[in-house]
Amino acid sequence: MREAGHPHVSPRLYPLFAFLCVTTLILVFSLLGIFTRPPDLLAAFWPANAVLLGIMLRYPRLASPAGWIGGIAGYLLAALFTDDSAIKTTLLTLGNLAGVGVGYLLFRRLDHEDVRLRRPTSIVYLLLITMAASLAAGLVGALVNPLLFKGDMLYGLGFWFASELVNYMAILPVILTLPPLAVLAQWRIDFYRPSISWANMLPLLSFLATLLLALLIEGPGSIVFPVPALLWCAVTYSLFTTSLLSLCFSSLTLLALSYGYLTINHDAQTQYWMFSVRIGLMLIALTPLTAASIMAARNALLSRMEHLAHHDHLTGTLNRTGFWPVAQAMLATHEQRQHPIAVCMLDLDNFKRINDTHGHEAGDTLLRACTEAVRQHLRQGDLFARLGGEEFAVLLPAATQSQALEVVERLRERVAGLSVMDETGRPVGATISIGMACQQRGTYNLDRLLSRADQALYQAKRNGRNRVELHEDCGQERVAHPLGA
Template sequence: MTRTSRTVRLLIVFVVVLAAALVGILTRAPGLLATFWCANALLLGMMMRWPVLIEWPTWLAAMVGYLSADLLTGSSLSMAVQLNSANLVGVTFGVLLLRCTKRIPFRLVDSNALVWMVILGAGSAIATASTAGLLDRVIREESFTDTLVHWGSTEFMAYLLVLPLILSVTIPSGFADLRRKLTWRTIGTMMVPLLATAACVPIALRIEGPIALVLPIPALLWCATRISVPSTAFVSVVWSVWSLMMADTGRLDVGEQGHTNWSEDVITSIAVTLIALGPIAVACATQERRAAERELFRAVEYDNLTGVLSRGAFLRQAEEQLKRESETQSPVGLLMLDLDHFKNINDTHGHMTGDTVLADFAARAADRVSGADLIGRLGGEEFAVLLTGSSFARASEVAEAIRSAQVEESTASGVASTVSIGLAWVDHPTLRLAALMIAADEAMYDAKESGRNLVKARDVSGVVPKRHISG
């Protein structure tokens, strides 16, 4: 860790805390605490996401940020120290709880993580509110209970609104990654539920009473099932902050118009928290379900040992690809690959080593084909590769590259093995997959009979097969 990188991190912490604290202070009503104080949640969220920040200079940078915000807005130094001591106690408690539960770094990836996030938020909020309540009781002789309830409810709301956004967002690795994720289809999928949520704003302004707060629930739940967890969290935060601001000004007419007391503020905070937490919970459950579906799809479509397509998936996708290539009259090459004397490897080194040889070979072969090509394991030590839009020269080069890589890299790994490859190539893919597999299979056996560790190729353009094999 260089001095420059640490300085940059500390500067980021200072700026984030200062900006968040200023927003909370400048948007609060006169004589009251901030309606939405997100500085503590941002600080804890950054530490949860990036544990490198958990060091004493970070606390010092955060304290300077807190104090600067209060002093810049006219608070006394003693009052600023008291308030922000409570803030740092809550964040520190959250970090200690993370340490004790061994959940660093923390990411919001499933429903279980959401439960732990709620527990962490509640613990940190109670720690902050209890500290503030004790200070109020000892220094200003005010009610410990009032401070505990009010601070606790608003802090808990801030944690549950801010933490999901920090802990679930995926930072793009670059502009290309951002473009890949933000496709027109993705944008279209996001915009419809987002517009539906936005449409609730003018309607809520015309409705009096608590119904205005719950109006967006259907739209928020729709967002949760259609967009990502961080996007859902962002929409929930925007709606919740808007709801709090409108409630404070009386425009939503929550409670008695023009009159504010502790219980109404607490009830509003709890209502907003529950409204925001519901869509986030649904979004986490939806993300978890989609992950399970991807795992199930992968278990069905891909070979568990080697990671390439399973036999059934390869045959189906290859047949579909051949149909598409026949429409564009593009050349196609099919490789049949069989590891030489694989039984001897199992007998000599054991089946665990044999599995490693298979997985390593599949990885080498996959590295030497393009993303448009298909590679699958047909069974045992036999593999197949469909090279789409490939010239005969390119197909031969790929086959030879796989063969030579197997010789060189397997020898370096300690268990030497070779592969025999048969290539069938056609300039206009009018043949079915079965016919190409027959031709490639015959070429592969020709390679084995000629001494193994060879590539044998056949140009089957215009050839009509006399026999077929089943998939």
């Protein structure tokens, strides 16, 4: 499983970095749980375990001995801010680590796509694994509850199981779907120049409104008021954003119930009342996550289909269908700016003979090598596409005739220097002929420019191949390189 984005730390210092990083995170989130727990009770919301499991899965390099020791250190340091005895601290830490350890071992059996929740079935795996991790913590709770809180074992099992399950289901999706650091950096830039779209804001505003409505209207049904809004958010926003909103819903609802801001039952609460509420919250949080995961899989499939429709399967470049609208838009932009344009047609010389002599596999390998060579030596902003067979098109925006000639001559020389091996180990080389049409200003017509470039290409073939020819409308300058004709 690849680690997506991590600081550049010296290998010698990385164990120390992992220790300090995990210790700090677990300390902070443990303190958050401690400061929100009622007196003489366990925390209503304990995020530290889910955070520890999440970072170990999301950033596997942290899951080293130093990282795990850092997690234990974070729990122990947080206990210094409480009046807990050493025995109580040890037993609670054992329960924390039991759930995290089981969850980590089970998640590591999944592939990367399922760990990142990119398939609809990933939510099922998430639920099953977090239930197993919560059960492991609950078994410790069954032993700890009579010792520390004078309660019965069954209540300890149920309370710990339900609490851990809600925390895992609320927090883990946020960490597992966290975008790479580069994407987060771009979000920070966009934050300062937002373009507000009410269509995109309405699901979020409806979610906030239903949260407020749940506080104003008391009763057992109030906790499900935000469900329609959460589903609207799930089909509108990304999986990561939906995970964040589900986390806000679960954590805020638990805290509101614990401190009496949200009342759903005026009768005397039994010891299993909160157990039922926690399970209900977990299932509510699961609903938008499932919908968002399905939408993410759908969007990825549509993106893949669109890519296949507009790109050549062999070389990965734009195909004719993908080239045309992009080229038209590019011409319109530079026509308005009165920038010069150059359009080139490229064709591999004697490609049929290469296929007949060395085989189609060698021909495909040569096509891919030539494509990569051309792509690497184009300027940023140039447009490159395979129109069919061994024929390619290049659009050079804002390029004068001399600049365009310099670019395409570089391409010709680079391809002429290529060599690949066929199945028998024989070297296979190729040359390209290039026809170019230029226009300084005026109305740009893609059909006309491509037709002129094709006429110049035909002239390059007639004059011996492995050369660049300009269409006559470009001027009198010619560049001929009759090498390997």
